[in-house]
Amino acid sequence: MWGSQSWLQPAFQLAYLMTMYNFMPSGDDYIRFLPEIIMSVMGTFFMVLEGILGDKKEGKGLIFGHLTLATLLAALLACMYANGFPGNAFTGMLIIDGYGTFFRVLVIGVGMLAVLSSYQYLKREHAEAGEYHALILFSIVGQCVMVTANELIMVFIGLEVSSIATYVLAGYLRDDKRNNEAALKYFLLGSFATAFLLYGIAWIYGASGSTRLDTIQAFLANRDVAHNMALIGTAAALMFVGFAFKVSAAPFQIWAPDVYQGAPAPVTAFMSAGPKAAAFAVFVRVFMTAFGPIVDRWEPFVWSSALLTMVIGNFAALMQSNIKRLLAYSSIAHAGYVMVAIAAHNQIGVSAVMFYLAAYALMNIGAFAVVAHFSRQGEKYVNVEDLAGLGWKQPVTAALFAIFLLSFIGVPLTGGFFGKFYIFKAALDANLIWLSVLGLLNSAVAAYYYLRILVVMYMQEPGESMASLQPLSTGISVTLWASALGTLILGIYPAAILTFARSSSAFLK
Amino acid sequence: MTFNSVPLSWYLMLSAILFVLGIAGFLYRRNVITVFMSIELMLNAVNLSFVTFSYQLKQVDGHIFSFFVMVVAAAEAAVGLAIILTVFKNRQSLRIDDVSSMKY
Numbered sequence: 001m002w003g004s005q006s007w008l009q010p011a012f013q014l015a016y017l018m019t020m021y022n023f024m025p026s027g028d029d030y031i032r033f034l035p036e037i038i039m040s041v042m043g044t045f046f047m048v049l050e051g052i053l054g055d056k057k058e059g060k061g062l063i064f065g066h067l068t069l070a071t072l073l074a075a076l077l078a079c080m081y082a083n084g085f086p087g088n089a090f091t092g093m094l095i096i097d098g099y100g101t102f103f104r105v106l107v108i109g110v111g112m113l114a115v116l117s118s119y120q121y122l123k124r125e126h127a128e129a130g131e132y133h134a135l136i137l138f139s140i141v142g143q144c145v146m147v148t149a150n151e152l153i154m155v156f157i158g159l160e161v162s163s164i165a166t167y168v169l170a171g172y173l174r175d176d177k178r179n180n181e182a183a184l185k186y187f188l189l190g191s192f193a194t195a196f197l198l199y200g201i202a203w204i205y206g207a208s209g210s211t212r213l214d215t216i217q218a219f220l221a222n223r224d225v226a227h228n229m230a231l232i233g234t235a236a237a238l239m240f241v242g243f244a245f246k247v248s249a250a251p252f253q254i255w256a257p258d259v260y261q262g263a264p265a266p267v268t269a270f271m272s273a274g275p276k277a278a279a280f281a282v283f284v285r286v287f288m289t290a291f292g293p294i295v296d297r298w299e300p301f302v303w304s305s306a307l308l309t310m311v312i313g314n315f316a317a318l319m320q321s322n323i324k325r326l327l328a329y330s331s332i333a334h335a336g337y338v339m340v341a342i343a344a345h346n347q348i349g350v351s352a353v354m355f356y357l358a359a360y361a362l363m364n365i366g367a368f369a370v371v372a373h374f375s376r377q378g379e380k381y382v383n384v385e386d387l388a389g390l391g392w393k394q395p396v397t398a399a400l401f402a403i404f405l406l407s408f409i410g411v412p413l414t415g416g417f418f419g420k421f422y423i424f425k426a427a428l429d430a431n432l433i434w435l436s437v438l439g440l441l442n443s444a445v446a447a448y449y450y451l452r453i454l455v456v457m458y459m460q461e462p463g464e465s466m467a468s469l470q471p472l473s474t475g476i477s478v479t480l481w482a483s484a485l486g487t488l489i490l491g492i493y494p495a496a497i498l499t500f501a502r503s504s505s506a507f508l509k
Numbered sequence: 510m511t512f513n514s515v516p517l518s519w520y521l522m523l524s525a526i527l528f529v530l531g532i533a534g535f536l537y538r539r540n541v542i543t544v545f546m547s548i549e550l551m552l553n554a555v556n557l558s559f560v561t562f563s564y565q566l567k568q569v570d571g572h573i574f575s576f577f578v579m580v581v582a583a584a585e586a587a588v589g590l591a592i593i594l595t596v597f598k599n600r601q602s603l604r605i606d607d608v609s610s611m612k613y
Binding site for chain 1: 521528531535544545548551552554555558559561565568570571573574577578581584585589591593595596599600608609610611
């Protein structure tokens with residue numbers, strides 16, 4: 001009876017077509033996308049709530065902080081739940097697999113630690129506002145989309161949602177000159193990199209006729225594509241440039257030191273861990289699946305970029321006196337180690353990338369949280385020399401910082417040790433002997449500048465910078481203890497994470 | 510006289526030239542706004558490529574992608590101009606060389 005009404009005909013046809021071709025999102029699709037839904041809704045709600053609360057100063061930081069933590073916790077649980085519904089969502093735009101879940105949990109965890117370490121910081125700088133927390137949530141949404149993307153459109157959208165929110169966060173204290181400068185540099189170079197990535201996507205789309213990773217993979221694997229290798233090679237190279245910018249791999253690392261130094265310390269903690277891990281995740285997924293069949297063409301580029309990144313990061317870090325800048329160069333060097341595992345392009349390599357990024361995220365957040373605690377209002381004390389005597393003045397803070405530094409070096413019993421171990425094991429399995437040797441020599445160089453911080457902390461007399469140091473705030477001490485505990489667990493009992501990483505890196509086949 | 514009288518490869522060449530001009534502008538211009546415009550030029554060059562490929566492949570995927578690029582470029586412009594404005598407020602200058610307080 002309803003069908004006979006002609007004005008309804010198009011609607012029926014559309015509904016029929018949508019179900020026929022599976023365009024209609026099913027209930028499972030929404031479950032798979034639930035973490036992103038929760039965070040986007042709450043992020044938007046925060047913007048409204050900020051307007052309602054207005055200039056009410058006291059307690060605003062606490063309200064938004066706690067709400068953000070609750071949201072992230074809910075999103076974390078949703079991720080675990082969504083992992084029970086593996087497969088494609090929204091007609092193959094997203095793919096929920098172990099690999100995606102691993103990185104989703106990682107970036108949400110990073111977000112929680114970053115929020116915990118910013119309570120006191122925001123209060124100190126008189127900048128408690130809902131935007132900060134909303135932007136952190138939006139950035140995490142972008143990262144979650146990136147790591148589950150199965151389509152170059154989603155890769156691009158995820159990357160941009162994450163990046164645009166992070167550009168604003170980098171310049172969050174808008175009257176601070178260093179914040180402005182960091183935001184401007186991050187924005188200009190980040191958009192520049194995005195343009196390269198997009199141009200690469202356009203070319204691979206032109207060559208293969210699709211933007212889906214699995215279709216591109218099938219295209220490159222099955223047909224005789226030698227005749228348009230120039231086109232495909234250019235596409236892969238352009239996309240490599242875009243991703244290398246985002247993960248701060250040489251020769252595209254120039255933005256990282258300035259941005260990490262200029263941004264507020266908790267934001268630096270966040271963006272040197274979360275967006276970087278997500279960028280690596282999507283880099284690995286695109287190059288291992290879509291460009292997997294032409295691995296012998298891109299491997300030399302990743303090889304040389306890995307070496308260059310490690311050398312530039314470590315040798316530049318030797319000369320730094322500003323601790324944020326030192327940690328920035330150290331994070332470039334660590335990106336180099338991860339690139340070594342990508343150059344190995346095998347399954348052990350992928351699980352090594354996952355393990356290393358988890359360990360790196362924990363120790364990096366911890367180290368920057370110490371900086372956030374130590375720097376005082378306006379980030380006055382950010383030189384290595386200012387840390388003199390911290391070991392005597394605040395033994396707990398110094399001891400936790402020491403754990404992160406030892407993990408950076410790769411001392412046994414820390415996550416950093418097993419991370420490096422698996423990376424170089426993967427490289428040796430792939431016969432990258434020279435790269436492994438040079439990488440290990442590099443980590444010996446790195447030991448020097450990390451140990452210098454330890455020496456300053458424990459073997460020098462406390463200077464005037466110690467006089468105004470407050471005791472650890474609750475938020476920062478929870479961050480520090482959680483990251484230190486995580487670092488140690490990864491170092492003593494790596495099997496827990498590694499088994500999961502091994503099983504989920506099977507997406508390669 | 511058909512619409513196909515201009516070969517598709519010419520569009521791709523035009524897109525490549527625009528993209529390279531964007532890179533050159535990004536690298537050699539010293540005004541922040543001009544640098545930002547160069548980035549927009551690069552994004553539009555990419556859009557031209559997408560639309561060309563889409564036409565050649567007789568698909569709509571590329572057209573849709575170029576819409577996404579436009580939306581994101583608009584969002585980026587909003588954030589970018591806001592950042593440029595705060596920089597100008599703090600420094601009273603839009604020269605790239607003046608925005609370099611951070612050296613080790």
